[in-house]
Amino acid sequence: MPELPEVQTIVEDLNKKVLGRTFVDVWADEKKIIKKSWDVFKSELIGKKIEKIFRKGKNIIFNLSGGYSMLTHLKMTGHYLYDNYDKADPMNSFIHIKFSLDNGKVLALSDLRKFAKVELKETSKIEEELEEIGPDPFEIGFEEFRKRLRTGKIKQVLMDQKKISGIGNIYSDEILWEAKVHPEKKVQNLSEKELKEIFEASKKILKTALAARGTSISDYRDTEGKKGSYGDIRKVYRKTGKECPRCGEIIEEKKIGQRSAHFCPLCQKP
DNA sequence: ACAATATCCTGCGAGC
DNA sequence: TGCTCGCAGGATATTG
Numbered sequence: 001m002p003e004l005p006e007v008q009t010i011v012e013d014l015n016k017k018v019l020g021r022t023f024v025d026v027w028a029d030e031k032k033i034i035k036k037s038w039d040v041f042k043s044e045l046i047g048k049k050i051e052k053i054f055r056k057g058k059n060i061i062f063n064l065s066g067g068y069s070m071l072t073h074l075k076m077t078g079h080y081l082y083d084n085y086d087k088a089d090p091m092n093s094f095i096h097i098k099f100s101l102d103n104g105k106v107l108a109l110s111d112l113r114k115f116a117k118v119e120l121k122e123t124s125k126i127e128e129e130l131e132e133i134g135p136d137p138f139e140i141g142f143e144e145f146r147k148r149l150r151t152g153k154i155k156q157v158l159m160d161q162k163k164i165s166g167i168g169n170i171y172s173d174e175i176l177w178e179a180k181v182h183p184e185k186k187v188q189n190l191s192e193k194e195l196k197e198i199f200e201a202s203k204k205i206l207k208t209a210l211a212a213r214g215t216s217i218s219d220y221r222d223t224e225g226k227k228g229s230y231g232d233i234r235k236v237y238r239k240t241g242k243e244c245p246r247c248g249e250i251i252e253e254k255k256i257g258q259r260s261a262h263f264c265p266l267c268q269k270p
Numbered sequence: 271a272c273a274a275t276a277t278c279c280t281g282c283g284a285g286c
Numbered sequence: 287t288g289c290t291c292g293c294a295g296g297a298t299a300t301t302g
Contacts, residue, residue: 001294001296032278073297074296075297076279077280077281077294077295090281112279113278113279113280113281113294113295114278115278115279115295115296115297117297151272152273168296169294218281218282218294219281238294257274258276258295260295
């Protein structure tokens with residue numbers, strides 16, 4: 001599922017490929033992904049030029065001409081595919097939206113589970129929406145990071161986009177393993193040292209994953225339909241029953257909230 | 271005010 | 287072999 005490293009990779013690719021292009025047509029077979037009337041969406045989008053593409057948390061925002069912006073969230077299984085992507089991979093075959101561009105090429109949105117969200121609104125309204133989303137670990141220093149966490153189980157808090165954005169289930173597991181902190185530990189019970197470790201681990205893991213172009217254990221693909229390689233070097237996520245790469249203990253899995261957490265019971269004591 | 275739970279969706283792997 | 291069933295999960299809505 002796309003988290004910060006995957007979304008950032010996509011945004012960088014999109015900036016190289018579709019920045020400055022104008023939408024000439026749009027097609028969809030699953031119109032519920034669009035949050036407003038299809039006819040209105042289509043008529044508002046066509047003719048708009050892509051002036052800027054950026055990321056806020058896990059959201060991708062296209063600033064368009066005419067004071068409009070398109071906000072997209074890929075949720076679990078969404079990914080963008082551009083022009084000549086890898087069609088041999090079945091994961092790239094769940095295409096529900098196709099944006100036709102003025103260079104004759106197509107930007108498509110593939111989404112197996114159809115959870116993705118596409119919103120087209122005035123830029124000021126989109127900006128209001130984005131204010132709800134907290135900063136990612138690269139945008140703040142340690143003091144701000146600590147201030148934003150406050151209470152709750154650390155894994156859940158790390159995944160709360162209002163507090164800190166960009167981190168989901170995969171990287172929260174990896175970050176907490178790196179920082180040697182149990183996922184169920186309460187924020188208020190964490191030492192200064194542990195909080196600092198978590199903050200530093202957040203940046204380290206996300207940076208490493210970005211360099212690997214993300215994690216593609218299940219569904220994530222880049223705009224060419226290619227996989228990222230962080231899955232090959234991950235330590236704990238979906239490694240239940242395997243040995244901890246640091247101490248050799250068997251990795252455990254536990255439901256925290258509705259999410260599965262993977263951790264080493266020896267390195268990450270409760 | 272906050273936290274726990276249900277909801278959306280569909281391919282896949284496990285189990286019979 | 288082929289079926290059924292439950293799981294995966296981000297964010298939001300709903301309930302406690």
